[in-house]
Amino acid sequence: MLDKLANQILSLPDSRFQSPFDAHKASLENLFAAKHVLVLGASGSIGGATMEELIRADFPWTRLTLVDKDENGLTRLARRLNSLSARAATTPKQISFVCADINTIGDEFLAHFQNESLIVLNFAALKHVRSEANSESLKYMLRTNCLAPIALFHKLRALGTISNFFTISTDKAADPANYMGATKRMGEYLLRELADNHPETVFSSTRFANVLFSNGSISESIWHHTENREPFGIPKNINRFFITLQEAAHISLLSLSPEFANAISIPAGSVFKEEISIQSLTESICAARALTPYYVSDMESAQSSTLTADQTPIILTGGDTAGEKTSEVFESISEQAEAVAMAELKRIQLPPPLAGYDYATLSKLSAQDTWEPISTLFSNLPEFKHKASKLSLFNSI
Numbered sequence: 178m179l180d181k182l183a184n185q186i187l188s189l190p191d192s193r194f195q196s197p198f199d200a201h202k203a204s205l206e207n208l209f210a211a212k213h214v215l216v217l218g219a220s221g222s223i224g225g226a227t228m229e230e231l232i233r234a235d236f237p238w239t240r241l242t243l244v245d246k247d248e249n250g251l252t253r254l255a256r257r258l259n260s261l262s263a264r265a266a267t268t269p270k271q272i273s274f275v276c277a278d279i280n281t282i283g284d285e286f287l288a289h290f291q292n293e294s295l296i297v298l299n300f301a302a303l304k305h306v307r308s309e310a311n312s313e314s315l316k317y318m319l320r321t322n323c324l325a326p327i328a329l330f331h332k333l334r335a336l337g338t339i340s341n342f343f344t345i346s347t348d349k350a351a352d353p354a355n356y357m358g359a360t361k362r363m364g365e366y367l368l369r370e371l372a373d374n375h376p377e378t379v380f381s382s383t384r385f386a387n388v389l390f391s392n393g394s395i396s397e398s399i400w401h402h403t404e405n406r407e408p409f410g411i412p413k414n415i416n417r418f419f420i421t422l423q424e425a426a427h428i429s430l431l432s433l434s435p436e437f438a439n440a441i442s443i444p445a446g447s448v449f450k451e452e453i454s455i456q457s458l459t460e461s462i463c464a465a466r467a468l469t470p471y472y473v474s475d476m477e478s479a480q481s482s483t484l485t486a487d488q489t490p491i492i493l494t495g496g497d498t499a500g501e502k503t504s505e506v507f508e509s510i511s512e513q514a515e516a517v518a519m520a521e522l523k524r525i526q527l528p529p530p531l532a533g534y535d536y537a538t539l540s541k542l543s544a545q546d547t548w549e550p551i552s553t554l555f556s557n558l559p560e561f562k563h564k565a566s567k568l569s570l571f572n573s574i
Contacts, residue, residue, distance in 0.1 A: 179400065183389040183421040186461045193420075193448055194427035197519035201434050202234065208341065208433055209236035213293045215333070217279050217326065218301030219243035220250030222391035223345065226422040227298070227429045228254065232261045234430075238296075240271045242289075245301070246278040279325045280317075284332070293337040298429070299326045299344035302361075305393060306349075306501060309356035312548040319543055319551065322360040327367050327536050339378045341433050344368060346382045346441060352509040352560050354502050359561045365441065366534045369527035372439040380527065383432045383442040384507050386418035386449070388425045395455060399462045403489050406468070408479035410492040411459050416452035417505050418444070428522070436517040441525045443507040443514060448521050452504060456493070463489060509560055533557065 184190070192198070214231070218224045220243070228243065243258075245251045255274045262272070275286065279301045303318040326344050333339060346365055349358030365382060372380040389396045395411070396419075402409040420428075432442040463470050471488040473479045479490040508514050514523040533554075542550050555561060 179390040180422065182462070182465050183419075185465070186389065186458065187419060187421065189421065192424045192427050194424050194431065194521055197431055197521050198230075198427045200519070201431060204434060205234070205430060206236050209238045209296065211294065212238045212296045212340065213240040213242065213290070214238045214296045214298065215290070216241070216243045217297070217299040217329070218245055219274075220245040220247050220254040221300050221302075222394075222422060223388060223425045223429065224298075224300030225250070225254050225257070227300070227426040228258060229261060230423065230426040230430060232258055238270065240273070240293075242273045242275060244275045244277055244279065244282070246276065248276045251276055279329060280320050282329065287329075287332050287336065290333055291336045295333060295337055295339045296341045296433075297330070297333065297339055297343070299342075300429075301326070302345060302347075304347065304357065306355045306357055312551075315356055316543060316548075316551060318357060318360050319363075319539070322357070323364045323367055324536070324540055324543060326364070327371065328540075330371060334375065334378075339375075341379045341381070342368075342371070343381050343383075343429070343433055345429065346384045348384045348386065348443075348505055348507050349502075350384060351506050351512070352562060353558075354562055356555060356563070359555050359558055359563075362528075362558065362560060363534055363539065366528055366531050367536055367539070369439070370530055370535055372527060373530065379433075379435075379438045381432045381437040381440060381442070382527070383428055383437075384525075385425060385428050385442075385444055386420045386505065386507075389419050389421055391422060391425075396458060396462065399459050403463055403466050403468055406484075406489040408473075408476060408490040408492060410494045411455045412501070413456055413493040413495070414503060415455045415501065416503065417455065418449050418452055419458070420444075431519065431522065434519075436519070436522075437524055439527050441527060442522050443525060445516075445521055445523050459491060511560070531559070 216224060219228060251274050258272060301321060303321050309315055330342055347358060347361045349355060350361040350365060353359040353362050368380050368382055428442060460470055467487060468489045469487050470491045471482060471484055472491055472493050473482060475492060479492055482490055508525055512525050514525050517524050542554055
């Protein structure tokens with residue numbers, strides 16, 4: 178239902194990336210041929226949607242190993258993929274589901290990849306600005322978003338070959354205003370370090386728009402709150418670009434194409450008509466539930482209001498929380514996106530190495546118990562322009 182609603186909100190009959198995906202399907206088939214595909218963070222919204230597209234496309238991979246620390250999410254994904262595989266015309270392939278955190282995957286498990294020809298797709302990430310509220314969350318974010326994928330690459334590369342290594346970034350990595358975006362920017366530097374040292378592997382990443390109804394997203398929150406007509410808050414001055422889960426899957430797979438070798442894919446400006454305000458998005462979701470927003474300024478007003486049967490209380494906030502940009506950008510002021518063969522996407526080269534942000538240095542800093550060296554790491558990142566505010570997203574509705 179939410180997939181159809183996402184298309185309805187965006188006035189889309191189909192994925193805006195279906196055409197390039199179809200056009201590049203033959204080259205992707207060659208890329209996946211006879212490969213063991215390892216997917217990290219597989220049961221998250223984007224990872225799961227990408228796996229569904231991978232099954233539907235019937236690419237000729239030999240094995241699929243799906244890793245996620247969310248046991249329930251992994252179980253839901255297993256049911257979905259097993260159902261899709263059962264309907265496929267070809268002979269079922271081997272799919273394994275592994276419940277594990279990428280920060281603590283052991284050598285015994287990795288031994289299963291001995292002499293394998295691998296494609297690695299990394300969707301594991303801490304993706305919320307809220308996680309910058311305390312140092313312990315931030316240290317875990319640094320390890321997950323930056324270091325763990327690189328550590329796994331080195332271990333896997335010692336066991337077999339890796340033809341492609343893809344890891345997801347974020348639009349928030351462009352001139353980051355929050356710590357999450359800063360960790361993703363550091364991750365882009367680390368990916369370039371790998372690319373420089375391992376020319377036998379093709380590295381790629383992507384920054385894309387907000388994914389409608391993805392886990393933990395504001396659109397998902399609006400949908401659930403309006404179900405029971407609960408009071409909830411939205412920022413009145415925040416605008417974003419949006420894509421569907423299927424579009425996120427198409428972009429992720431297309432980012433494996435040769436056009437994005439050692440680069441970051443971003444949506445071309447022509448893909449979007451205009452940014453959508455969170456308030457406008459809320460009104461579209463309310464309309465789908467046959468509800469009318471009743472705007473108030475605070476929780477007390479929301480609780481004391483007398484509403485009609487079709488009204489739902491919504492608190493309009495100032496949008497002045499830490500780390501939040503008013504509008505969305507995909508490239509920083511120092512970057513220049515390049516055109517590629519597909520008109521729907523552009524390419525940004527992975528950033529050249531930056532002193533002090535190599536894997537060895539970041540690993541050493543993350544292993545320290547004190548916060549100060551890690552805080553300095555963030556503050557010294559040249560592009561980092563943290564938007565400070567006394568109001569954290571954890572303190573907002």
